[in-house]
Amino acid sequence: MDLLRYVAFTTDPAGGNPAGVVLDAGGLDESVMLATAAEVGFSETAFAVPKGPGELAVRYFSPLIEVPFCGHATIATAVAYAERYGTGPLILHTGAGEIAVTTRAGEDGTVTATLVSVAPSVEPMTDLPELLAALRWEAADLDPALPPRVAYAGARHPVIAAATRERLAALDYDFAALKALMERHGWVTVDLVWRESATVFHARNPFPTGGVVEDPATGAAAAAFGGYLRDLGLVDLPATLTVHQGHDLGRPSTLTVTVPAEPGSGIAVTGTAVPFA
Structure with a gap:
């Protein structure tokens, strides 16, 4: 498992909200995901499984429970994906439904992500x-x-x-x-x-x-x-x-x-x- 660590909603590693990110969680069952999230200890760890170009199935686990959707881990996942595979649109299939995300890189290389929620x-x-x-x-x-x-x-x-x-x-x-x-x-x-x-x-x-x-x-x-x-x-x-x-x-x-x-x-x-x- 390639477990990445990102902080979201900041450009300073000392700020923001830490999230664990696994970009290819294929083959991991729920118990492994929960145990990993508990070991990492962040408020959320996102486990993504590629479904095709620009599409990921994502599950979010806190140290104690799975939640249907997590914003900061979505931003972290999208940025981690963009840094490896390029910026652009993504579709995330989550427990709450489909979340559209767009990433873009600034002149300094910092990647920004925008998610659009399901209907509130x-x-x-x-x-x-x-x-x-x-x-x-x-x-x-x-x-x-x-x-x-x-x-x-x-x-x-x-x-x-x-x-x-x-x-x-x-x-x-x-x-x-x-x-x-x-x-x-x-x-x-x-x-x-x-x-x-x-x-x-x-x-x-x-x-x-x-x-x-x-x-x-x-x-x-x-x-x-x-x-x-x-x-x-x-x-x-x-x-x-x-x-x-x-x-x-x-x-x-x-x-x-x-x-x-x-x-x-x-x-x-x-x-x-x-x-x-």
Whole structure:
């Protein structure tokens, strides 16, 4: 197995979100993939099987579970593929459906990837008091302009908006309680956000269901968040958003989210990825 290590949504190996990438996972069964992801210890490892020119079947594993879709590992996989086989369009067949990805190289050789999510959706938030208790937040900590919802763009994420940057920075949640609640609802990460301006946001994503306290950059949640903003009419369309994540962990990441005006259309998430030792 040729296991590659990349960090996504950064050009600095010390930043971003680490992902394992296996570009030819043919012959590996689920138990091997899960054991490998656990050994690597990153929030996600992507296992790709070539299906033809420009097409890959991809599965995503955290140290504890398989998830249907992972944004940062998709960006890492696309960049790793482009560096070996050339830039251009890719189709990824994932547990959430087909994900279109395009890669391009800059003048300095850095490869940027853009994924387009499956059709997003938004549903009402249930068990909000229990979720706030697990987060150790109060109702007064919430931003009333960004109401709690569960957003989907390949994976399901509760969107919880903080009223202040200080509230977002002070992350200290009940790991066991949040994990149990998320498992009950099928939530992948909790998307905690704070709005700096009309198009600039800061995010943190607890991921206890995957055995990870916090994800430094979460492309799937960023896509779901773009769909949430469009569905609730909280951003002028079309929109290009900047999401800063990982700064509180010392792994700064930048995600660019493009939200088309057309209802139901996929949300684009763009970022770079670089290998690290």
